[in-house]
Amino acid sequence: MTASAALLKTDTISTRLASRGDLTSFLMELTAEIGADSYMLVAIVHGEVKNDARIVASNWIFDAIELTGRCLIAALAQGPLTSILGSRPSALVTGQAPCARDLVSGEEAVLLDVLGHAEIYSLALNVGRQRFFLLVSAGQAGQIDQSALMKAQLKCCYALCQVPQLLADAATQDPLSDRERECLFWVSEGKTTDEVAVILGVSSNTVNSYITHAIQKFSASNRAMAIATAIRSGII
Template sequence: MRAVADSSRIEGDALPEPPSREQLVRKLALAVQSHDVPATLHLLSDYVGAAHFLLARCDLIQEQGLDYIVSSDWPFDLVRRVAPEIASNYAKSSELEKCLSLFTPGFSLLPDDVIVPGSISRQYCSLGLCVGRTRYMLLLLFTEGLILSQERLRELGLLAAYAASSSEQMSNKAERDFELTERELECLFWIAEGKTSDEIAMILGISRNTINNYITSVMRKTGTKTRSEAIAYAVRNNLV
């Protein structure tokens, strides 16, 4: 299986020996204590021989711009060009495909018009992982011709989830998941129960228009476009 690496390396140079698991665990513990997300991702990238990392937060992926990208050392022009395609591909994936991608490395090709730096391959590796209720996607670039260790890639998802869950910085950012008000959560619960806006209005004793405003707010905050998507989000994140 092939992939990509550090644009600063000169072609023909010997690649450095990746750290052992024991070395990684020691360094990872120190980086996690410092709440340094980029440092932990650099360590994990080195462990599998990756040159560049990009960590995206999937529940924010439908937002405009690059807000859903948590941390990345990909060249910025590459991030700006590829980010819309990452979001589009994720949105097109079924819920089953998203679940199957968790902790399972997958490989894709960068678009043909993308300029990749140095000896970096056009192929990249993606790995889904969960941190509590939040789902993330880790994308890795490697040096052209590098043979990946499938064993280390499988470990990578678990180690990345550990590092992310222990990071105060990422935990603070994850608080955006829980900005739903009590009324919004009530409406979300009742639409998950199959109730219409009129029925919810009768149950809660408020107007149908107010219910629709709450539901619109729920979909905006959760990055969903339909009631069905909002229900799926709520189930996935244990909100109902």
């Protein structure tokens, strides 16, 4: 019996991932098992100039995602400290930025630290022919159980391999119309309803209608939640 099989046998994965809600629950449980506070599951979108992160699932707060930016998230996900399956994970300790200047700048490290990510691990996940990355972080350096990370990485790969279509749908799903997306984008930029109406050349009532439809499609309770969901999904 291989080491991988032994790990799976001693910790049978019974979670059935049938929806985005199941995926969130699974990642929250996995995060708690290793002593982390936050998780972010990302896919990397390769552009002509730079790579960007498509956020599949995350419990990072809205401000952390907005201030950090998806380009930095992509850099963290596929940086030199990223652990492939079977290798010993290494942490980015944001309080020791000079030791990781090839990964984050001093300013970026301070920002991450302030936002509650004092230590960050990046785990590469092979899901069929796709590759995803799981960022796990904690508010204090040394808080995450490093010995549990390799098992968690294997467990995550195994579970996600059962639902490749769910991951593909989550990574690419965009339920919004062009107008709904434009309205959410401008509101996320701090524009008022009247200002968005002027920009798009429509009435304020029409803007409110588009935003209401977006909120309903995301099953959100308000504009802020709809915007946060759209940003986490890489839609705006």
